[in-house]
Amino acid sequence: MAIARQVLCLSALLSLPHARSQPLRYSVAEEAPSGSLVADVAEDAGLSPAQLSARRARLASEDGRQRLRLDRATGRLVVAERLDREELCAQAPACTLPFELLLADPLQFLRIEVAVRDINDHSPRFPDEQVTLKILETINSPGSRFPVEGAQDLDIGINSVQGYSISPENEYFSVSFGSQSDEDKYVELVLVKALDREHKAEMDFSLIAVDGGSPPRSGTTQIHVVVLDVNDNAPIFTQKLYVGQVLENAREGSVVLRVVATDLDAGTNGDISYHFSQEVGQSETAFAIDPKSGEIKLIRALDFEEAEKCELSVRATDGGGLSAICKVLVEIVDVNDNAPELVVSSFSSSLPENALPGTVVAFFNVKDRDSGANGKISCALEDQLSFSLRPAYKNYYELVTMSTLDREETAQYILIVIATDAGSPPLTTTHTFKVEISDVNDNAPVFNQTSYTMYVCENNVPTVLVGVVHASDADIGPNAKVTYSLAPDHHSEQPPSSPCVSVNSVNGHVFVLWPLDYEQLKKVEVLVIASDAGSPPLSANVTVHLVVVDENDNAPLVLHPAQDSSPASSELVPMSAEAGYLVTKVVAVDADSGQNSWLSYHLLKATDPGLFVVGAQSGEVRLRRPVTERDAVKQKLVILVRDNGRPPLSATAALSALLLNDFSDVRLPQSSLTMEVEDDPLTTYLIISLVFVSLLFLASMAAFIAFKVCKRKDLKDGHVIYAANNLPSSLADAASAGTLPHPYCYEISLTTGSGNSEFEFLKPILPSLPPQRCAVAGITDNEQVFPHNPLTMEDVTPENAGMQFNSLSFT
Numbered sequence: 001m002a003i004a005r006q007v008l009c010l011s012a013l014l015s016l017p018h019a020r021s022q023p024l025r026y027s028v029a030e031e032a033p034s035g036s037l038v039a040d041v042a043e044d045a046g047l048s049p050a051q052l053s054a055r056r057a058r059l060a061s062e063d064g065r066q067r068l069r070l071d072r073a074t075g076r077l078v079v080a081e082r083l084d085r086e087e088l089c090a091q092a093p094a095c096t097l098p099f100e101l102l103l104a105d106p107l108q109f110l111r112i113e114v115a116v117r118d119i120n121d122h123s124p125r126f127p128d129e130q131v132t133l134k135i136l137e138t139i140n141s142p143g144s145r146f147p148v149e150g151a152q153d154l155d156i157g158i159n160s161v162q163g164y165s166i167s168p169e170n171e172y173f174s175v176s177f178g179s180q181s182d183e184d185k186y187v188e189l190v191l192v193k194a195l196d197r198e199h200k201a202e203m204d205f206s207l208i209a210v211d212g213g214s215p216p217r218s219g220t221t222q223i224h225v226v227v228l229d230v231n232d233n234a235p236i237f238t239q240k241l242y243v244g245q246v247l248e249n250a251r252e253g254s255v256v257l258r259v260v261a262t263d264l265d266a267g268t269n270g271d272i273s274y275h276f277s278q279e280v281g282q283s284e285t286a287f288a289i290d291p292k293s294g295e296i297k298l299i300r301a302l303d304f305e306e307a308e309k310c311e312l313s314v315r316a317t318d319g320g321g322l323s324a325i326c327k328v329l330v331e332i333v334d335v336n337d338n339a340p341e342l343v344v345s346s347f348s349s350s351l352p353e354n355a356l357p358g359t360v361v362a363f364f365n366v367k368d369r370d371s372g373a374n375g376k377i378s379c380a381l382e383d384q385l386s387f388s389l390r391p392a393y394k395n396y397y398e399l400v401t402m403s404t405l406d407r408e409e410t411a412q413y414i415l416i417v418i419a420t421d422a423g424s425p426p427l428t429t430t431h432t433f434k435v436e437i438s439d440v441n442d443n444a445p446v447f448n449q450t451s452y453t454m455y456v457c458e459n460n461v462p463t464v465l466v467g468v469v470h471a472s473d474a475d476i477g478p479n480a481k482v483t484y485s486l487a488p489d490h491h492s493e494q495p496p497s498s499p500c501v502s503v504n505s506v507n508g509h510v511f512v513l514w515p516l517d518y519e520q521l522k523k524v525e526v527l528v529i530a531s532d533a534g535s536p537p538l539s540a541n542v543t544v545h546l547v548v549v550d551e552n553d554n555a556p557l558v559l560h561p562a563q564d565s566s567p568a569s570s571e572l573v574p575m576s577a578e579a580g581y582l583v584t585k586v587v588a589v590d591a592d593s594g595q596n597s598w599l600s601y602h603l604l605k606a607t608d609p610g611l612f613v614v615g616a617q618s619g620e621v622r623l624r625r626p627v628t629e630r631d632a633v634k635q636k637l638v639i640l641v642r643d644n645g646r647p648p649l650s651a652t653a654a655l656s657a658l659l660l661n662d663f664s665d666v667r668l669p670q671s672s673l674t675m676e677v678e679d680d681p682l683t684t685y686l687i688i689s690l691v692f693v694s695l696l697f698l699a700s701m702a703a704f705i706a707f708k709v710c711k712r713k714d715l716k717d718g719h720v721i722y723a724a725n726n727l728p729s730s731l732a733d734a735a736s737a738g739t740l741p742h743p744y745c746y747e748i749s750l751t752t753g754s755g756n757s758e759f760e761f762l763k764p765i766l767p768s769l770p771p772q773r774c775a776v777a778g779i780t781d782n783e784q785v786f787p788h789n790p791l792t793m794e795d796v797t798p799e800n801a802g803m804q805f806n807s808l809s810f811t
Helices: 002-014 041-045 049-054 085-089 670-679 684-714 729-737
Strands: 024-029 037-040 058-061 068-071 076-079 096-103 108-117 130-136 145-148 161-167 173-179 185-191 202-211 218-228 241-247 255-258 273-279 287-289 295-298 309-317 323-333 341-347 350-352 360-367 377-381 387-391 396-401 412-421 428-438 451-457 464-468 483-486 501-503 509-512 523-531 539-549 557-560 570-574 582-585 587-589 599-606 612-614 620-623 634-643 650-660
Touching: 024 037, 024 041, 037 041, 041 049, 041 076, 058 068, 068 096, 085 108, 096 341, 130 145, 161 173, 241 255, 255 323, 273 287, 287 309, 341 412, 341 428, 360 377, 360 412, 360 428, 377 387, 387 412, 396 412, 451 464, 451 509, 483 501, 501 523, 509 539, 557 650, 570 582, 582 650, 587 599, 599 612, 612 634
Parallel strands: 024 108, 130 218, 241 323, 350 428, 451 539, 570 650
Antiparallel strands: 037 076, 058 096, 068 076, 096 108, 145 185, 161 202, 173 185, 202 218, 255 295, 273 309, 287 295, 309 323, 341 360, 360 396, 377 412, 387 396, 412 428, 464 509, 483 523, 501 509, 523 539, 557 587, 582 620, 599 634, 612 620, 634 650
16 A cells, blocks of 8 residues: 555656646545544645645635645645545445645646545445245245345445344254345345244244444344245246336326236235335335336436436235345436536636736636536636636636736626536526726826916915815725825025915815915916825826915005105195196005006095195196185195005095295295294204295295296296296106106295205105106196096106105295
8 A cells, every 4th residue: 555655646746747637646534533644745746835835725626515624734635524435425336535736826736536445334234124024835845045135235345245144043044145246136045944834833033134344244134934825926027127217307107117027826826016125215205116017106306416326126925925026227317407517716806907918817617417418518708808718627717817907997897607518408507707906006196177277365364275276096095095295396596486385185275374465476386296195106297376366455655745744845826827727746656456556536625625626537636716815825735545446545645735926925824834833843043044044045036936937927828837848858748648757757846834945856765666757737728627647557667766756945
């Protein structure tokens, strides 16, 4: 046995690359305890126990039961559960358990066959505990034979029944047994001494059957012999062995065959009745015999897969008690009543989308319980281009990939394998494999817009939400989890703008972190990056344009008349001025843009509201009516400058006007002078000094002032300070347009009400303010509509930016 095993192992090692065609064969005794060693599979297969563990070695049987177990730690094949050869293989002379040893990484399998050796675990058993033989006394010649039913032993070979004996021994009978064929075994009681009913009418003894096991087992039946008188002929069957065939799908009540026995006796001794004396296997309930006709009928459905044939023993008994026995062998004919079966040994239900063509998805075998053409199977894969079936060996197949996979195109494959036998009509079985395609990070995020434009009002609250960016990823799971971030600002030529913008990394919300000022920053561009969580991560970027929307947050600023001088300058108006006479022009600017910088001018307060009118768009202060003697000499006006914002912002400009007959009469009422002197912070001696200086200068300027006053009266279109023909061409154009000329504008005005006299030169004001224009124009008596000349940003030039108007004042 050891030599045979060594030869077997050597053959297995030499043929390992062809293990699919040369299986490893072992044997094990039935009823071996769990854990009993069968063989060292690792050694015979040329593998180490470490390789078995690393390659996840396991056993796969055709019926799915794990009767044997592979110990990966040692590489040994051991018994996993109780093995009963009679349960597994019934009376078959050979009992083999086939299974496969499956190895992964790479996929490999070895065929292993383990033969289950029979042991003597069953005792012989007679069909009846007691057998009654009725023998006529007329049959008293020695050597007469009386057949009895032999004992059945589920074991095979030497462990089956090997001999019979009688106990206690008697002088009348001996036992004889033998076989004419494998199916025709007989046991007979041989008459040694003639029977004499008058001497002994009945006798009892035991018939013992002994098998050839070690130790031997035995079975006993009681023989009761009744000696009869008269009937001296026993029934005789026409055949010792009857053979019949029946389809496994035959209907109940179908006649299988008919046995016939004859008896030479007449009367009741010649009346024969039939019955089964022994029934084997499924024949216990599958067949019935008509006691009168001897017809054997089918009483229940048969199954070829359970038993291919049935052995029946029929006894014919006459009215005198004599009997004969014949054997009936019923062969069950297979029909195609079993569909193919598909047994999956290995299946990978999930594949990465970057799996290479030829990757094994499943390993399975197909089988059919039918035989012949009914058991021949063909396999096919239904309508699938990405997968195919590849035969392995015998009825084993591999399901493999044929092309590259794309989860974004197809996330799941439904693979239907069709197994069809060759019966008529053929039977078909389908098995469905659901293969999920796992994701690989092969798609970058994609924004739903090529660029984003978002708006935020200036003076916004901190961390205000201004918009949302959104990117989607065709992958799933972590590969599709998109996070957002801002790209670093690498533009060194411009100040960094991204610190004022933030993006939520989870939902893509874009925030402005602190208040913005439109006058300082009008537009921000940032680059938002969307990255997935794959390994390695993929990303995309998009430009976000943040536009700052102007708000009305700057009040108008009055440039002329200057509001920071104390006391305020006064405009001189001749008493002869007519309606529409231009007194002065209020010039203001607004740092806002658009309609927030559109300015309008309104007369808020005046000493005589009916005397003056203000151009709503131009800011020109003109006389509404001619001056009369009843009008106060000094007129105070407050001009409201308001922008067009919502809500509007405003500023006021305070100015005064002196109504004079001629410019030589420049004096103030004593009460006014007293009040101003009281309010003047200068000391008394400084006031006296200034008065003397003013008087000296007044004498030198009197002629000049008189000349100017006369010339104003002679003008055709009214009294003006300057005429267009006396100005340079550029100034004349500006006067006709009603705006201040470029690049500078000068005006000399004589004022009263001042505690000192001064001549101020042009000097810069706030450098951040835009340049201004002033208007020098003449108005006719019939002119009613004033030109609309709002100050625009185009009027600002580097030459006139930051200049203010100054005047020469006298006391």
